[in-house]
Amino acid sequence: MGVLPFSHRCKNLRRIAEDDGGSGSREMIGAVQLGLLAACVVLFVPLVMAGWHLSRNKILFFSGALFITLAVGVHLMPYLSPPEDLIPRKIAAPFPDSSCIRSLHRVEFADAWRRDECSEIRCTKKSWNWIDSDDEVLRCEFQKLTKSDASDLLNGSWIVLAGDSQARLVALSLLNLVLGSNQVEAIREDLFKRHSDYSIMANEIGLKLDFIWAPYAANLSDYTSKLNHQDVNSSPDVIAMGAGLWDMLHINNATEYAISLKLLRDSLISLSTSRSLHHLFWIGMPKLINAKLTTPEKKRMMTAGMWDLYQNQVAGTKILKQSGGPLLNLDIHLLSSLCGEDGTVDGIHYDDSVYDAAVHVMMNALLIQSNQKPRRRSR
Known part of the structure; x- marks a missing residue:
């Protein structure tokens, strides 16, 4: 591992x-x-x-x-x-993962952006942090990891991010953390090639990162099914995935979406059992701002009511850990809601800070799952 x-x-x-x-x-x-x-x-x-x-x-x-x-x-x-x-022995209590896992998303965003610095899709001047006044946050000692800490944590790992543009933006934030903004600028064009996969090897820390373009839930179940048929020694250490926006826009059939999620859940359970793969994350759908959606088709198909219907399928299929499933939720909907409507230009893709927060939620979850704590730093 x-x-x-x-x-x-x-x-x-x-x-x-x-x-x-x-x-x-x-x-x-x-x-x-x-x-x-x-x-x-x-x-x-x-x-x-x-x-x-x-x-x-x-x-x-x-x-x-x-x-x-x-x-x-x-x-x-x-x-x-x-x-x-x-004779039962008294052992040291582990880091309290269950309560701290539930508190990972207790963050707040600061309005530190200017409209003239917004790009075509996203703004870039929001900031975020965990809520310092929250007792549970203070007890769990969540930290924004530095590049050095993130490199140590992920040293020698193979990480897969699979899904739509939300997963691609999470991949961008993770690479920004591990490689630094200068190196990421050099690879940004390749990473954002439309509807394409991307792979990079950070040789200095032995980190392999793959982005798999899999916009439909059925694509995700197909990918995990392929992993199940590969050699047990060639499995990723961390998988973060998510889909729903394309299903909502182009198929608009919540029942079919649920069927794909059930297949995905069963495939992931098999994968985590046979490969001892337990670092699995779900990249949730963001809050949709209908008035800002850029096409009439999106405004018609991607309503708040339809979002609720699709999210109910995620809950109903019990694919998330909170309902006994294999995937720990990276709650992009909550994070984007906290960021606010002014954090998105097109009603779907949000400020970088939303995806930066999601990455640090994931990194702190990895620390909790590994029964570790980061070094304490002033924020």
Whole structure:
């Protein structure tokens, strides 16, 4: 698995060594005590038997049988489970993942943009952060990871982002974090080639990132089905995927969408079971601003009511972790709603800060799933 801890490596190794040493000491003390007990039994039982005025032959027989039994028991003892393993031990409580996972999206956005700096699709001057006054956020110590931290966390990993333009924008934000804006500017044109896949290898940290153009839910189920038939050693470490906007616009059949989601769910469950792949994320659909949609067809098909209908299929198919499924939700709808209508030009694609926040939600989720905490920094 490529997702590695970065702040506790030495501490973890040191704790493992101390635990091993303590276990060895306990085993040594137990062996000495057992030997002394066996010696006492061999010495005193025959004396007690002699006190019963038994014949010498009977005493010798019982003594010999007792000695052989104890000798065999002592030699077999290392291969048997020690009694202390049957006693529950108090262990350190893990990082509280369930409550912290639920708090990952407690963020706020600041209106720090100017309309004259908006691009054709998105504005670029919003900022975001976790809500500092939220007690749960403070307890979980969520952090915006630096380039160095993100590189350590994802060192040697293979990450796949699959879906429509929302997944492509998440891929862009992730590359911005890991590579830096200068390198990303050099590859932006290739990454945003219309309706195409993209792959990059960051050799300095051994990170492979694939973007798979899969705008329909059926495309996602086809992709995961192919992964299930590949070699078990050639599976991604992290998969983030999402679809729904194209299904809504071009097919507009929520029932068919649900069928594709069920196939996707079953394929992902099989994949996570056979490959021990547990870092799976769902890139949700954004809030749609109907008045800003750029074509009459979009305004007719992509209504708030239709969004609700499609989102109900996501919930109903139980594909998300919150309902027992395999995918942890990156709630783009919530993040885009918090960003506000002024954060989108076309009613679908939002300010960079929305996708930056989604990436940091995903990164902190990886830390939680890896039972790690980032180094504490001032924000």
